[in-house]
Amino acid sequence: MKSPAAINKRKAYQNIGLEWLIPAVVVVLWQWFVSAGLISQRILPTPVAVVEAGIKLVRNGDLFVYIGDSSRRALLGFVIGGGIGFALAIINGLLPLFEKLTDSSIQMIRTIPHLSLIPLIIAWFGIGEQGKIFLVALGVAFPIYLNTLHGIRAVDPGLIEMGRTYGLRGFSLFRTIIFPGALPSILVGLRFALGIMWITLIVSETISANSGIGYMAMNAREFFQMDIVVLSIVIYALLGKLSDWIAKVMERSWLQWHPHYRKGK
Template identity: 65%
Template sequence: MRFVKKVAPWLLPISLLLIWQFFAYFDWISSRVLPAPSDIVTSAIRLVSSGDMFEHIWVSTERALLGLAIGGTIGFIFGILNGVSKVSETIFDSSIQMVRNIPHLALIPLVILWFGIGEQGKIFLIALGVLFPIYLNTFHGIRSVDKQLIEMGKSYGLKKVALFTHIILPGALPSILVGLRYGLGIMWVTLIVAETISAHAGIGYLAMDAREFMQLDVVMLTIILYALLGKLSDWIAKLLEYRFLKWNPSYQK
């Protein structure tokens, strides 16, 4: 039964790949429209052998994680401040909500004018995209903590710091981790667009370079790489949920 649960999620993707290869083998799908999976695997082996693939993956991952660290930290801090303090919420929340409603990818022309076409602009876009889901979920999680638990903590003599670390933060953690998972998805989407801004390395650069030479198999490979990295980050986020939410009945085996 456990084996079936592990295999079941992969049945549909594998089936689609087999059908895709079957159609490509009999030329029912033109290679100019959609290259065969075998051609994509061949390109992947070539890039791995030359070492180029790992270099581009590392550059993209470094950009993504740096933007996540900056945007996630800012969003987390403001979420906590506005969640525990009415004064802070009054000062900051309205402004944050106004900026949140501006599509961050629409700021690309302005970002280029501010930062040029270097790394700073790409990291800024990723940080901006990640900031808001983590902020909103942190803020909502803290405000959703059961008031009776807080009162019980106070009755046991817990002071502000102890009350926050033992009751408020654990109670808000499920919502915070949901925000992290959502932010990770936005992180990769933003990275895809950001790496089209005159990048000299990274998966986006690899895709743009392949487009110039009509290497559709490499373009498809970059799309698959983004998908795999997104799946990996989501899997890590799930591990964090099970690690830090063992006390929650919903996350117990």
Template identity: 65%
Template sequence: MNTIFSKLAPWALPISLLVCWQIFSVIGVISNRFLPAPSDIGLATIKLLSNGELFEHIFVSSQRALLGLLIGGAIGFVFGVVNGISKISETLFDSTIQMIRNIPHLSLIPLVILWFGIGEEGKIFLIALGVLFPIYLNTFHGIRSVDPELIEMGKSYGLKNGQLFLQIILPGALSSILVGLRFGLGIMWVTLIVAETISASAGIGYLAMDAREFMQLDIVVLSIILYAALGKLSDWMAKVLEYRFLKWNPNYQK
């Protein structure tokens, strides 16, 4: 009984809000010019699904987001590991990375357009740049937070550098790295929303901007819901990774 309640409880508030939203729309408290009813958004969803247009936009947006995540995440992870292990590397690179991190990456949009034009490269660059820093910081912090006594114990058992990293340092830092991944996923979707308003020809952002031109408020709201749903899905997948790779940790055992 408690298991069923724990699974259903998180959905109680969203479903209640959805029901109230529909009721207020039907009785005229909420005007369709201000916010379309959930039923209208549902009909728009069915229409876009039937002609395949919705799947196409979701695929294009997901492709952009994942490519930016892979590029930015890989760079952030590598710098986090190298700077976390090596004092020399930290001295050379960390200050520069921190200076770049303090520049709001979305403020670079005019410069990105001049560099890359309005094609896919600029959008992916912005996403990669936004994702890079949370993953870098959490990886760096995770490496530096590993208990030195565990490292000494590994050395006493004869573990070499590569073995020491894979068996002691990386598992000890993994919790922090995955937290960085979850932060990065949130920034990834926020950046994608803005990036897709830069003369895109496909994607959820393009769908919303095109609907705005024709005053199709139901599709605009649908686009917002799609971003929220994809963000929730990616966060859930990150939590699955946490329970998969940190099952040795008592805090992640079911």
């Protein structure tokens, strides 16, 4: 009889296989369609050509520089915007007066498509780092704000009252009852914000940049290097997948008490 550890390990491998099954099939079909001449390589290079382009960029050192520049912008914007959104949600969730004062204004700003502000941001910041970081921060702040606020509101009032009965007040009540109860919703907002982070960065880098993955793609487009253009898209997709995987690991680690996030599922 197999041990629980062996069963969980086998289940983990099966889950990984299922997650990557469709992407693998897409890659195989992509290679076949292009190799068979059904799709012109001038329009869509083969996966092999894309990998070869990536190897060349790795050898000359450019690829890691581009990935590093983009990742730095994304993380800085995420930390700034996510921190602001989280702080506002905590304040508004715990202090009704502040919610009445600020929530309406926050919702009005939220309804403005942040990518439509790119011309204005270029006028303010130029094509430097500040504009891209500001745009990413603006994009990620709202999903974290909304989901954190929703999570705080959704905490069972009975649990809060029970905590007060046991003498919990202030930060102790928040740390013991409110924050754990809101954590599932907070992590949903985190995953949502990570997706917006990369989408925002892609758009901002392809419009105005002198470094990064988006710059690599636009520079390759000028010389019709479609293999590098497609490589840029694949890298963005892989970075997005990596971010989402990190968020899922955080869910499994921090929410082991929750039946939907137990290990092995």
